[in-house]
Amino acid sequence: MTWTEPAIWYANLPSFYAAAAAFITGPAGEILLVKPTYRDHWAFPGGYVDEGEYPHVACAREISEELGVTLAVGELLVVDWAPAAGLRPRAIVSFTFDCGKVTDLNDVHLSSHELEDAAFFSPPDAERRLPENVAPRVGAAMLSRDRRAPVYLAGGSATRSGDVW
Template structure:
């Protein structure tokens, strides 16, 4: 085996995007979703992780930027590895964090150029408002919160580590 310069080694490794999202509910267990101005569907509050930023810090930053509030970023609920799709040439790792509950939407300040709405939806309604490959994160995040354990998804499907043994 020949030795490879670190710069060459790292330049040849696979690269991917990372995103961080907040799982926020109200006291009845309804899920907070936001409606971006640039998409046809709703999404979890959150966004891409910046270079040099930890995913949990990106989640907190995105909530401040998108909703105008500060939340405590809690446990990691879901990690979802999504392969390249459509115009996205790289895989994306999406981290969904438990950001607790808020009682109402009165304190939210949405950036009008980015978000046109925010609303709470029942679990079923939330799944219907999200793209199919993201909708599975609703059930996964709810289960992870109940189990107090993170769940791993691959392309939106739960992967059981037991089946890989």
């Protein structure tokens, strides 16, 4: 076996993107989603993790940038690994954090260049508004909150038999 210089070895490892999202609920358990100006669908508040940034810090930054509020970033609820697809040449790992409850959207100040709307939806309505590969994160996040343990998804699908959402 030949020894490989660390710089060469690391340069040859596969790379991926990372994103962080906030799971925020309303007073009756509704899910807060945002409507980006640059997409046809709704999304969880959040975005990509910057180089050198921890996912939970990215989540807090995105909440502040998108919603104009400061919320505590709590427990990790969902990790979803999605393989490269379409125009995205690399896999993406998405971290969804519990960011608690918001009782009044009047305190939210949307970033007008990024978002056109924010609203609460029942879990089924939230799932219908999210892309098909992201929708399972709603049920997974709710299950994770109940179990007080993170849920791992692979491309939006449960990885343990019996886990259904």
